[in-house]
Amino acid sequence: MLEAFMLAGASGTRRSRGEPCADILKTVTFPVVGIIGGGQLARMTHEAGIPLGVRFKLLSDTPQDSAAQVVGDVVIGDYRDLETLRAFARGCDVITFDHEHVPTAHLLALEADGVAVRPGPAALVHAQDKGVMRARLDEIGVPCPRHRIVADPADVVRFAEEGMQGGVVGAGSGVVGAGSGVVGAGSGFPVVLKTVRGGYDGKGVWIVGSAEEAGDAFRAGVPVLAEEKVDFVRELAANVVRSPHGQAVAYPVVESIQVNGVCDTVIAPAPGLDGESAALAQRLALTIAKELGVVGHLAVELFETRNDDGTTGLLVNELAMRPHNSGHWTQDGAITSQFANHLRAVLDLPLGDPRPRAKWTVMANVLGGDYPNMYGAFLHCMARDPQLKIHMYGKDVKPGRKVGHVNTYGDDLSEVRARARHAADYLRGTIDE
Amino acid sequence: MLEAFMLAGASGTRRSRGEPCADILKTVTFPVVGIIGGGQLARMTHEAGIPLGVRFKLLSDTPQDSAAQVVGDVVIGDYRDLETLRAFARGCDVITFDHEHVPTAHLLALEADGVAVRPGPAALVHAQDKGVMRARLDEIGVPCPRHRIVADPADVVRFAEEGMQGGVVGAGSGVVGAGSGVVGAGSGFPVVLKTVRGGYDGKGVWIVGSAEEAGDAFRAGVPVLAEEKVDFVRELAANVVRSPHGQAVAYPVVESIQVNGVCDTVIAPAPGLDGESAALAQRLALTIAKELGVVGHLAVELFETRNDDGTTGLLVNELAMRPHNSGHWTQDGAITSQFANHLRAVLDLPLGDPRPRAKWTVMANVLGGDYPNMYGAFLHCMARDPQLKIHMYGKDVKPGRKVGHVNTYGDDLSEVRARARHAADYLRGTIDE
Ligand SMILES: Nc1ncnc2c1ncn2[C@@H]1O[C@H](COP(=O)(O)OP(=O)(O)OP(=O)(O)O)[C@@H](O)[C@H]1O
Ligand SMILES: Nc1ncnc2c1ncn2[C@@H]1O[C@H](COP(=O)(O)OP(=O)(O)OP(=O)(O)O)[C@@H](O)[C@H]1O
Ligand SMILES: [Mg+2]
Ligand SMILES: [Mg+2]
Numbered sequence: 124m125l126e127a128f129m130l131a132g133a134s135g136t137r138r139s140r141g142e143p144c145a146d147i148l149k150t151v152t153f154p155v156v157g158i159i160g161g162g163q164l165a166r167m168t169h170e171a172g173i174p175l176g177v178r179f180k181l182l183s184d185t186p187q188d189s190a191a192q193v194v195g196d197v198v199i200g201d202y203r204d205l206e207t208l209r210a211f212a213r214g215c216d217v218i219t220f221d222h223e224h225v226p227t228a229h230l231l232a233l234e235a236d237g238v239a240v241r242p243g244p245a246a247l248v249h250a251q252d253k254g255v256m257r258a259r260l261d262e263i264g265v266p267c268p269r270h271r272i273v274a275d276p277a278d279v280v281r282f283a284e285e286g287m288q289g290g291v292v293g294a295g296s297g298v299v300g301a302g303s304g305v306v307g308a309g310s311g312f313p314v315v316l317k318t319v320r321g322g323y324d325g326k327g328v329w330i331v332g333s334a335e336e337a338g339d340a341f342r343a344g345v346p347v348l349a350e351e352k353v354d355f356v357r358e359l360a361a362n363v364v365r366s367p368h369g370q371a372v373a374y375p376v377v378e379s380i381q382v383n384g385v386c387d388t389v390i391a392p393a394p395g396l397d398g399e400s401a402a403l404a405q406r407l408a409l410t411i412a413k414e415l416g417v418v419g420h421l422a423v424e425l426f427e428t429r430n431d432d433g434t435t436g437l438l439v440n441e442l443a444m445r446p447h448n449s450g451h452w453t454q455d456g457a458i459t460s461q462f463a464n465h466l467r468a469v470l471d472l473p474l475g476d477p478r479p480r481a482k483w484t485v486m487a488n489v490l491g492g493d494y495p496n497m498y499g500a501f502l503h504c505m506a507r508d509p510q511l512k513i514h515m516y517g518k519d520v521k522p523g524r525k526v527g528h529v530n531t532y533g534d535d536l537s538e539v540r541a542r543a544r545h546a547a548d549y550l551r552g553t554i555d556e
Numbered sequence: 557m558l559e560a561f562m563l564a565g566a567s568g569t570r571r572s573r574g575e576p577c578a579d580i581l582k583t584v585t586f587p588v589v590g591i592i593g594g595g596q597l598a599r600m601t602h603e604a605g606i607p608l609g610v611r612f613k614l615l616s617d618t619p620q621d622s623a624a625q626v627v628g629d630v631v632i633g634d635y636r637d638l639e640t641l642r643a644f645a646r647g648c649d650v651i652t653f654d655h656e657h658v659p660t661a662h663l664l665a666l667e668a669d670g671v672a673v674r675p676g677p678a679a680l681v682h683a684q685d686k687g688v689m690r691a692r693l694d695e696i697g698v699p700c701p702r703h704r705i706v707a708d709p710a711d712v713v714r715f716a717e718e719g720m721q722g723g724v725v726g727a728g729s730g731v732v733g734a735g736s737g738v739v740g741a742g743s744g745f746p747v748v749l750k751t752v753r754g755g756y757d758g759k760g761v762w763i764v765g766s767a768e769e770a771g772d773a774f775r776a777g778v779p780v781l782a783e784e785k786v787d788f789v790r791e792l793a794a795n796v797v798r799s800p801h802g803q804a805v806a807y808p809v810v811e812s813i814q815v816n817g818v819c820d821t822v823i824a825p826a827p828g829l830d831g832e833s834a835a836l837a838q839r840l841a842l843t844i845a846k847e848l849g850v851v852g853h854l855a856v857e858l859f860e861t862r863n864d865d866g867t868t869g870l871l872v873n874e875l876a877m878r879p880h881n882s883g884h885w886t887q888d889g890a891i892t893s894q895f896a897n898h899l900r901a902v903l904d905l906p907l908g909d910p911r912p913r914a915k916w917t918v919m920a921n922v923l924g925g926d927y928p929n930m931y932g933a934f935l936h937c938m939a940r941d942p943q944l945k946i947h948m949y950g951k952d953v954k955p956g957r958k959v960g961h962v963n964t965y966g967d968d969l970s971e972v973r974a975r976a977r978h979a980a981d982y983l984r985g986t987i988d989e
Contacts, residue, residue, distance in 0.1 A: 152931050153950070166606060173603040173626050174887075176934075176948025176960065193606050195626050454607075458943050473939035480913065498585050501609075506906035510891050515609025517586070527609065 153177055154470055157211060159202050160221025161188025163516040163525070164446045164462075167454070168221070169194050171462035177470065182211045189516045190221065205229045212238045219419060219469045220445050223250045224321075241367070241418040241469040242444045249415050250444040253348050254319040263414045265407060266438050268426070269351040273316070276337040282349040283311030315350040316340035324525075325384020353438055355426035359393050360449035361408035362422050364464040364474055371412060372464065372477040373405040374457065379424070379449045385523070386448045388543070389486040391456055391479060393427075394536060400427070400435045407437065415442075420465040422447030448488070448525075453477070455512040455530040456484025481532035487543040489513075489527040491520040492552035497527075503556075504529075504546045511546055586610055587903055590644060592635050593654025594621025596949040596958070597879045597895075600887070601654070602627050604895035610903065615644045622949045623654065638662045645671045652852060652902045653878050656684045657754075674800070674851040674902040675877045682848050683877040686781050687752040696847045698840060699871050701859070702784040706749070709770040715782040716744030748783040749773035757958075758817020786871055788859035792826050793882035794841035795855050797897040797907055804845060805897065805910040806838040807890060812857070812882045818958070819881040821976065822919040824889055824912060826860075827969060833860070833868045840870065848875075853898040855880030881921070881961075886910070888945040888963040889917025914965035920976040922946075922960035924953040925985035930960075936989075937962075937979045944979055 153176045158165045161183030169179050169190060182198050183191040191197045196214075200207040202225050209232075212218055217239040230244035242250075249256040257270050269286060273279050287310070316337060318327040330352060331337045340347045358379045365371040378393035379386055392401070408423040422443040428436035450461035459467075459475025467474050489497075497520060504511055508531075515527040527550070531542040548554040586609045591598045594616030602612050602623060615631050616624040624630045629647075633640040635658050642665075645651055650672040663677035675683075682689040690703050702719060706712050720743070749770060751760040763785060764770045773780045791812045798804040808825035825834070841856040855876040861869035883894035892900075892908025900907050922930075930953055937944055941964075948960040960983070964975040981987040 152929050153934075153948070169626075170603055170606040173599060174945070174947040176946075176950050178625060178950070191628070192611060193602075193628050195624070195628055195630065197628065467938070472935055474942065475938070476942040496585050501586075502905055505900070505908070509907065509909040512607070513609075514607040515586070517609050517611070 154216035155180060155214060156466060156469065157182065157215030157218045158190070158194075158221055159208070159211075159218065159225055161185070161190040161197075162221045163189045163518070165190035165221035166193055166516060167451075167514070168219075168446060168462045168466060171460055172466050175463065175466060175472075177466065180211065180214055182207070189518050192517045203229075205232055208233060209236065212236070217241055217469050219465070220247075223247060223444065227251065243416065243418065246416045246418070247444055250442045252319050253317050253322075253441060254346055256442055257348065259415065260411070260439055263410065265411060266436070268315075268353045268438050268440075270348055272319070273347050273349040275341060276334040279314055279316065279331065279337040279349055280334050283314050286311040286314075286351055313352045315352050317348045317350065318343050318345040319348050320345050324386075325381070328384060353426045353428060355438075356429050356435075357393075357427050358440070359396070359404060359425040359427050359437070360389070360422055360447070361404040361425060362420065362447065362450045362461060363405065363408040363412050364420050364461070364468050364477070365409075365412040365417050366468040366474060367418050367471045369413075370474050371409055372459075372474045373409060374450065374453060374461070374477045375479055376401045376404045376425075377449055377452065385488070385490070385525070387488055388540075389449050389452050390536070390540065391452045391484045391486075396427075397435065400437065404437055407439065411439075411442065417444055419444060419468045420446050420450065420461050422449055424449070448486075448528075451514070451528050452484040452486040452530055454514065456481055456532050482534045483536045483539045484530060484532040485536075485540045485543040486528055486530050487547035488525055489515075489529060489547050489550045491522050491524040491526050492550075493522060494552045495520040497550055500550045500552065504549055507549075508542055508546065511542065513546070513550075587649035588613060588647060589899065589902065590615065590648030590651045591623070591654055592641070592644075592651065592658055594618070594623040594630075595654045596622045596951070598623035598654035599626055599949060600884075600947070601652075601879060601895045601899060604893055605899050608896065608899060608903075608905075610899065613644065613647055615640070622951050625950045636662075638665055641666060642669065645669070650674055650902050652898070653680075656680060656877065660684065676849065676851065679849045679851065680877055683875045685752050686750050686755075686874060687779055689875055690781065692848065693844070693872055696843065698844060699869070701748075701786045701871050701873075703781055705752075706780050706782040708774060709767040712747055712749065712764065712770040712782055713767050716747050719744040719747075719784055746785045748785050750781045750783065751776050751778040752781050753778050757819075758814070761817060786859045786861060788871075789862050789868075790826075790860050791873070792829070792837060792858040792860050792870070793822070793855055793880070794837040794858060795853065795880065795883045795894060796838070796841040796845050797853050797894070797901050797910070798842075798845040798850050799901040799907060800851050800904045802846075803907050804842055805892075805907045806842060807883065807886060807894070807910045808912055809834045809837045809858075810882055810885065818921070818923070818956070820921055821973070822882050822885050823969070823973065824885045824917045824919075829860075830868065833870065837870055840872065844872075844875065850877055852877060852901045853879050853883065853894050855882055857882070881919075881958075884947070884961050885917040885919040885963055887947065889914055889965050915967045916969045916972045917963060917965040918969075918973045918976040919961055919963050920980035921958055922948075922962060922980050922983045924955050924957040924959050925983075926955060927985045928953040930983055933983045933985065937982055940982075941975055941979065944975065946979070946983075 155178040157180045159182045166189045179194050180196045181194040198211050219241050227244045227248050230240050233240050260267050273282050312332045313330050316329045329340045360379045361376050362374040375392035377389050377391040380388040412421045424440040426438045430436050446461045446465050453460040464474050512530040518526045529546040531539045533539045588611040590613045592615045599622045612627050613629045614627040631644050660677045660681050663673050666673050693700050706715050745765045746763050749762045762773045793812045794809050795807040810822050810824040811826035813821040845854045857873040859871045863869050879894045879898050886893040897907050945963040951959045962976050962979045964972045966972045
């Protein structure tokens with residue numbers, strides 16, 4: 124970003140040395156990355172960008188946002204406003220994201236302006252719209268839960284009944300060879316309903332047992348996707364990073380444990396996952412990244428199912444095209460973190476080694492509890508476990524809000540897991556010593 | 557730093573909820589750390605502070621300084637001006653440093669104002685003034701090269717002659733039991749001359765063979781310290797971190813290789829160092845930290861000597877009371893980096909585990925070369941070695957200037973060292989592929 128840096132005024136004094144040519148050569152040509160969204164993902168991406176020597180610009184809603192507290196060059200503005208986005212993009216070599224909420228039309232307009240948007244809108248829409256995502260995954264033969272868009276509660280009942288007739292629609296027919304999910308028995312209920320846009324942390328997801336219960340999902344006025352309720356063994360995530368020139372790396376497949384629809388614990392690698400299923404999950408994620416033209420980090424949330432013959436099946440739940448909660452363990456547990464590799468990808472730099480540094484790494488989210496000042500607990504956890512890696516987001520504590528996470532690693536999974544659990548619970552205030 | 561945060565305006569909207577008491581409790585009480593100096597040490601300290609959730613304020617000479625590029629809350633000002641320091645300190649819970657150049661009188665004035673300055677001026681003066689440092693180390697019985705303050709070139713000749721009479725002054729008399737250095741033979745020359753203040757990267761250090769050559773050292777008008785030229789086997793560093801309540805941790809002792817007076821390579825742990833000498837070096841550093849009342853990271857630069865009977869001797873070269881180049885390997889090679897532990901210490905938080913994560917970690921400094929744009933080389937190095945950890949400082953390239961460093965780690969020292977060497981040389985432009 125020769126121009127932006129020159130504009131930033133750093134060359135003024137140097138030019139007066141009277142060496143105009145050498146001067147331009149001496150200009151720092153490390154690029155400027157613009158991140159849209161001031162949440163903890165942007166905060167941790169900035170942290171990972173410091174050693175890369177890249178410069179950051181942040182578009183944040185407020186100066187108090189998690190990332191806005193730590194980034195030097197912050198623009199306060201509304202990402203829903205195209206002119207704000209345009210002005211922001213002018214100082215950047217590439218634009219990437221903390222969240223998936225920027226309207227597709229705006230991103231297309233930026234691309235038309237010549238801005239490098241990574242991931243691009245054509246890929247990103249699959250992480251923004253669960254309906255588009257399901258349709259595209261069907262097209263490329265990636266196994267998904269049985270699903271279709273439903274019009275109203277009566278249509279949900281029809282969807283449930285369709286499931287009783289064999290559940291062949293969409294499930295288990297992937298060319299990549301993953302097994303099919305277990306289809307809901309009896310009435311075809313429960314059914315999972317999801318607003319196709321705007322959901323996160325389980326908001327926008329309903330598990331319904333009848334037409335009556337289905338009403339809520341339609342009230343937002345957003346199209347609703349119905350899915351069979353998969354009887355999964357556990358949830359996994361296959362995380363990969365892909366760069367514009369097509370290099371890709373795959374992180375070890377992890378187990379992701381949700382509590383009340385929110386990610387609670389991630390174990391890397393997923394304990395007891397057979398090598399074949401792990402490789403299949405990585406291949407699935409790499410295929411999706413390639414077919415959808417993803418640039419940057421792609422998290423593929425998966426359901427692990429047990430087929431009738433005892434073999435393992437995999438179904439894709441959803442996609443995220445940015446650093447993801449299921450990859451936070453990489454900060455302390457992998458040679459290259461998801462944040463560093465996301466940046467390397469969006470800058471089209473060669474990717475870093477995704478392999479683990481420890482036998483086991485466990486991440487536990489720190490949720491806000493009733494007691495708002497965490498500093499005392501923070502101190503206690505550090506004293507109790509000098510190896511603990513705490514990552515705080517600088518956010519005010521609100522009950523249930525993600526305000527940080529902890530990573531632990533080591534050779535003994537139950538010990539590593541207990542340490543992470545203890546720290547997360549203690550910080551939340553769920554346990555005393 | 558309740559007050560500073562409230563002033564920052566975050567509580568305005570919350571107060572309107574009409575819960576004045578709960579409101580104050582909900583205020584983020586994570587502290588604000590003020591760093592004086594905008595160099596790469598402040599940059600990397602900021603990076604390490606992000607996961608700790610602490611807030612940063614930076615006092616920097618210019619907005620282009622290494623740390624000023626990445627920190628959110630930057631004050632541009634002169635650290636030699638007391639009123640600037642006072643205004644800066646008002647927004648901070650604690651003040652720490654990127655460099656050792658803040659005048660002692662100013663730090664004493666800040667302390668008198670009630671500011672927490674860590675390390676405090678009484679400790680810091682030993683890292684600022686090599687004369688004060690030598691006098692104090694003699695007092696507490698820490699082995700140093702033979703030394704004394706010299707008045708003029710004729711006095712340097714006398715110092716050299718004193719060395720021929722047995723070299724007992726100051727050398728090898730440490731109560732902690734380290735061996736004595738090898739004293740210069742013949743004329744007593746060469747002698748090492750150092751300005752007691754203001755030196756860095758070998759600037760302010762002269763090795764002189766005669767009275768004539770001694771002239772330069774006196775021209776700055778700063779008192780000059782003469783030292784025997786130690787015939788060392790190699791240079792080591794013993795790095796420790798100490799907190800106000802007296803907790804301390806010791807990193808593995810490292811070998812530090814200087815080229816032209818500038819740190820070039822650091823190997824952790826120091827290869828072939830016997831356990832007894834390593835423990836002695838750590839004990840020396842812990843003793844110094846305690847006796848001098850150091851808070852934060854203390855680097856003790858050491859000379860390893862070979863005694864006549866073949867045993868290993870240790871002499872202290874100098875002290876640094878801040879994160880130090882000999883500790884950069886800890887970012888990727890230790891459980892807790894020197895930067896994180898420095899912050900934990902100045903905040904009086906429990907310290908993190910200093911133990912290594914790999915059998916060998918090697919750090920090589922990236923110096924500026926003749927070719928000013930490093931980005932192409934940067935890309936090449938990433939592609940060649942996906943495990944390489946590059947740390948760039950965002951500084952313009954000038955020949956010989958430290959603009960970054962690389963860390964490598966693994967089980968095979970010669971391979972780990974070769975990878976670091978290659979990357980540093982390639983980035984500098986010394987080698988092609
Ligand atoms: N078809 C399904 N069958 C069974 N459980 C499901 C199904 N779909 C979703 N879930 C459960 O609900 C959780 C949240 O669903 P989903 O990931 O689609 O929503 P979200 O709000 O986008 O979540 P987030 O963005 O936090 O990952 C899943 O992690 C899973 O536990
Ligand atoms: N007494 C001595 N005998 C032999 N060599 C010495 C002696 N003192 C210093 N040196 C050499 O000169 C180098 C620089 O000296 P010193 O560390 O005192 O200076 P400096 O400018 O403060 O360096 P820096 O701050 O970069 O560590 C040492 O690392 C060592 O290689
Ligand atoms: Mg999800
Ligand atoms: Mg030195």
